[in-house]
Amino acid sequence: MFVSDFNADWLDHPFLLNQKLIDSDEEVARTAASGIDSVYIDTKRGLDADDMPTAAEAAQELEAALVGVFAADENPTPTFADSLTAARDVICSARRALRELLSSVRLGRSVDVPAAAETARRLAVGAARHPHACLLLGRLNRSDDYTFRHSVNVALILGIFARSQQLPEETVQALALGGILHDVGKMVVPVDILHKPGALGAVEMQVMREHVSSGVRLVREPENFLDAVAFDVIAEHHERCDGTGYPHGLKADAISLGGRMGGIIDVYDALTSDRVYRRAVSPAESIRKLFEWAEHHFDRNLTHAFIKTVGIYPAGSLLRLESGRIGVVLRQGEQSLMAPVVRVIYDTHRMAFITPVDIELAKTADRVVSHEAPEKWNIPIERFID
Numbered sequence: 370m371f372v373s374d375f376n377a378d379w380l381d382h383p384f385l386l387n388q389k390l391i392d393s394d395e396e397v398a399r400t401a402a403s404g405i406d407s408v409y410i411d412t413k414r415g416l417d418a419d420d421m422p423t424a425a426e427a428a429q430e431l432e433a434a435l436v437g438v439f440a441a442d443e444n445p446t447p448t449f450a451d452s453l454t455a456a457r458d459v460i461c462s463a464r465r466a467l468r469e470l471l472s473s474v475r476l477g478r479s480v481d482v483p484a485a486a487e488t489a490r491r492l493a494v495g496a497a498r499h500p501h502a503c504l505l506l507g508r509l510n511r512s513d514d515y516t517f518r519h520s521v522n523v524a525l526i527l528g529i530f531a532r533s534q535q536l537p538e539e540t541v542q543a544l545a546l547g548g549i550l551h552d553v554g555k556m557v558v559p560v561d562i563l564h565k566p567g568a569l570g571a572v573e574m575q576v577m578r579e580h581v582s583s584g585v586r587l588v589r590e591p592e593n594f595l596d597a598v599a600f601d602v603i604a605e606h607h608e609r610c611d612g613t614g615y616p617h618g619l620k621a622d623a624i625s626l627g628g629r630m631g632g633i634i635d636v637y638d639a640l641t642s643d644r645v646y647r648r649a650v651s652p653a654e655s656i657r658k659l660f661e662w663a664e665h666h667f668d669r670n671l672t673h674a675f676i677k678t679v680g681i682y683p684a685g686s687l688l689r690l691e692s693g694r695i696g697v698v699l700r701q702g703e704q705s706l707m708a709p710v711v712r713v714i715y716d717t718h719r720m721a722f723i724t725p726v727d728i729e730l731a732k733t734a735d736r737v738v739s740h741e742a743p744e745k746w747n748i749p750i751e752r753f754i755d
């Protein structure tokens with residue numbers, strides 16, 4: 370047969386020319402031995418081969434395979450509904466894992482750092498793929514025990530914030546791990562103090578504050594070698610830039626990046642949660658508080674960057690629009706913090722629920738008038754997010 374193309378780099382086949390009449394078994398063997406398993410032949414200049422595709426057919430096959438591979442790799446943007454389903458799985462399994470992990474610490478066992486790291490990794494990866502849905506669901510679905518969901522939330526938001534700051538993947542996952550374990554020391558705080566309804570007395574407060582040093586001790590046990598960035602979050606999430614924090618009263622730059630980021634997010638998530646001793650404030654309200662506190666307690670630039678990430682009206686906020694409609698923020702708008710994507714669910718003129726519709730405020734004439742407390746309108750936000 371006449372080989373018109375050895376389908377290999379010139380240096381990879383054993384012949385001088387890239388076209389050649391092959392007319393002996395020895396030459397076939399030499400060709401095969403050089404790693405060539407298919408060649409193009411010219412049937413006008415030599416014999417044909419039975420049952421072999423023509424050059425055109427081979428090209429077509431190649432094209433189809435090429436398109437197939439890259440179509441499979443393309444990761445089409447999931448719909449918001451699909452993202453919600455995926456995010457719910459990610460969050461629920463993290464909460465389950467954390468319940469197990471923290472409960473075993475409560476029973477006196479040592480912290481399973483590899484299990485925590487795996488949970489953090491999954492959260493960080495899931496949050497990278499579905500950030501909007503994760504932020505929204507982290508806000509809602511608050512039926513679990515506070516410590517589990519708060520820890521998962523802090524990890525989730527830390528991961529999303531760290532990624533938005535272009536930190537390396539390794540640091541993103543280490544921060545998420547710090548988030549998972551930031552309050553692990555609470556597992557040695559007596560339950561009656563941890564869950565006390567009402568204000569803590571001075572002694573109880575002291576015991577509560579010891580959760581930081583207990584956490585540090587728990588993860589410092591020799592078998593628990595923990596990433597330094599994750600460790601910083603545990604050790605320094607209650608330090609404040611003006612030196613009013615604990616346990617060491619560190620100031621500004623003396624607080625690690627993990628400690629500063631962890632502090633902001635710990636407070637943000639705690640504010641938006643119902644606690645035994647107070648009602649949650651809305652996400653939009655807690656952003657306003659963080660903004661105020663950034664002047665003293667927090668790293669101002671970092672707090673502003675955080676607000677840019679979660680928005681002035683974070684996912685899960687209830688907004689009143691100029692049209693009189695009320696909607697839930699699904700995610701931030703691409704262009705402006707003032708124009709998020711909103712699911713409108715209620716009409717204040719008719720005082721009635723309406724068929725939910727998702728609107729991108731940037732693309733409509735409607736705009737935000739104010740953020741609203743869900744209790745004021747008696748709107749069960751969860752029921753509209755599914």
Ligand SMILES: [Fe+2]
Binds near residue numbers: 551552580606607635
């Ligand atoms: Fe804490």
